Amino acid sequence: MKRCAALLIAVAVLAAVPVMAQDPGHVKIAPNNKGDLLIFPFYYTDKTGIWTKLTVVNTSEDKSTVAKVVIKSWQSSQETLDFLIYLSPADVWTGWLATLDDGNVYLISYDDSMLTAKGQWASMDNLVVQPLVVPKEPDGNWLGYVYVINAATDVDMDPDNTTDKQYLGRSPGVLKKDIKAWYDMFNDANPKDLVAKDGDGKTVDNATPLNILAGWMELTYGQLYNIAGLNATTLADYQNQVYIPSGVSTPLDQGDSRNTLADIEAALAKNAVAMPYVNGPFDLKEFTVHMFSFPTKGLYDGVPSPYFHQVYDAIKNPLACIKVERKIFDLSENSTTRVFSPSPAPDKFCYEVQPIVTFDFPFVEGWARYSFNDPASTTVHNDTIWADNDSITLIYKGAPVIPTLFDITLGGVFTSLRYGAWTDGEVTLSIGGSPIYQFRNLNDVNYHYSNIPVPPEGP
Known part of the structure; x- marks a missing residue:
């Protein structure tokens, strides 16, 4: 019963x-x-x-x-x-x-x-x-x-x-x-x-x-x-809805699309990124550059996007820098961990395109894991494509990042431009605080119900 x-x-x-x-x-x-x-x-x-x-x-x-x-x-x-x-x-x-x-x-x-x-x-x-x-x-x-x-x-x-x-x-x-x-x-x-x-x-x-x-x-x-x-x-399905002229600044989500910055961030959200590297063979003439792109941040256009707004402070953190945990592995499962803080110092994740050069990696070759856990998730209540229903809340985990990398080899030649690997950030739609839909990511077109409480078996 x-x-x-x-x-x-x-x-x-x-x-x-x-x-x-x-x-x-x-x-x-x-x-x-x-x-x-x-x-x-x-x-x-x-x-x-x-x-x-x-x-x-x-x-x-x-x-x-x-x-x-x-x-x-x-x-x-x-x-x-x-x-x-x-x-x-x-x-x-x-x-x-x-x-x-x-x-x-x-x-x-x-x-x-x-x-x-x-x-x-x-x-x-x-x-x-x-x-x-x-x-x-x-x-x-x-x-x-x-x-x-x-x-x-x-x-x-x-x-x-x-x-x-x-x-x-x-x-x-x-x-x-x-x-x-x-x-x-x-x-x-x-x-x-x-x-x-x-x-x-x-x-x-x-x-x-x-x-x-x-x-x-x-x-x-x-x-x-x-x-x-x-x-x-x-x-x-970005779905622009207006006449866009030339010669006029056009930030993503200027009210011109059915989708908002929050929707785009949910689609791009990643909990962690993995990328290979080489570092210093042949007298430091070969190395890898890891690139992290945050196209939704839009710091120049005013208040940053929902994800970056959580860490933004006009005085203490004007660049909306984020904390990223980096764990570096060699080819034999040895590793070291390094944490980037949001303080304004070199090699922090503070920019819309953040390059990381592998010169300071402690191993000659291997892979690195970057985890985006701070902020761990973003909650947006009504500024989404689901805004017609004020009770719908969009929650996405991870950072809206696009990871790429390339190698620079002997003679300064750029080679092997490619995307990194990643773990998608989970996306949840809830009403009244109760999850109604939960996806592996916003690109999962097979919508399904989840987390609807069902009591355990018993009399």
Whole structure:
């Protein structure tokens, strides 16, 4: 009888939250590397000729799309450049971030999917050579990260509806000027939606950003040859909902997406990261660099994200540094432990892109484990995609980090650029303090109930 009563209570609790009965379209890591938000976890360029090449692909063969490229600095996430790219079906945009002879960092591109500073379409005879903004010292623009938001895709919401016209062609070769004219229609009296209306208020067209973008980055020696490559971290269902202009700062989650920073952090959350290293063979001419990217932190844009807000203090911890426990192993299971504190000292996890060079590792070769236990979890009550139900609370464990690494070998050659391994941070949705849904991570599309109390067997 007690068991039946408990089951009835559980059913009543679930019935009270019908919003939880279906996936609201939360952002997630794309399992097929196609999405509507690409994050290039870092870029690097220097005077020796190392550039970073970025590539964005429209994988749809019958839909045009417009995307916003945003470049951020490595220490504070100051936006150093942004621009729109206009991609016809099956189109590709490429560009390089490069340090030129004057020591400044530039975006270089001859791709006709973007405009030059003079408003002309780029080409081999009309190059984009656009300098990045130089952020405040000690920050710099030689290192940073990049994200690409799919702003709008030309989708016929209702092909039979005469008010929803098919403006663009449905095969490769659509003119870029036509894509721009179509996108600019949404900059109407109400740019806070992706519905274009005429002067009489009638709907002209609708747009929906689809999960059709793919991307990758390559470290190169100039434009001569590539030395290492990596797929972008690709998220699906970010769901931008507004007209995004160029030349205006576009932080992640500016109220422009159905998903918030908390949702993105939950999708990226990791409890621990494991990465291999080499350290010092051949007279210290070979070593590994571990890179930790925190694209949601957004310190320059104001109050940091929910995860970093827990440690932020304008006086005591203005960089919102976090504690990270590092345990280093050699190839024979020997290990040592080191703890980073949030105090403002070198080699702390204080920056949006945090490089760790393995020079001070006590072993020649092995792997390192980084644990993100402080803060151990983040609780967000209503600023999530589930905000329509004020009683829903989102809880995620670990840090919103993207771990990558590469080796620098004899002669300073960058090789073996790849992602680290990790343990996903558990994500829980609760109501009234009681967990209703619990996932291995927010990318687990097979939702399931858990932690609903059931009394033990007995009379």
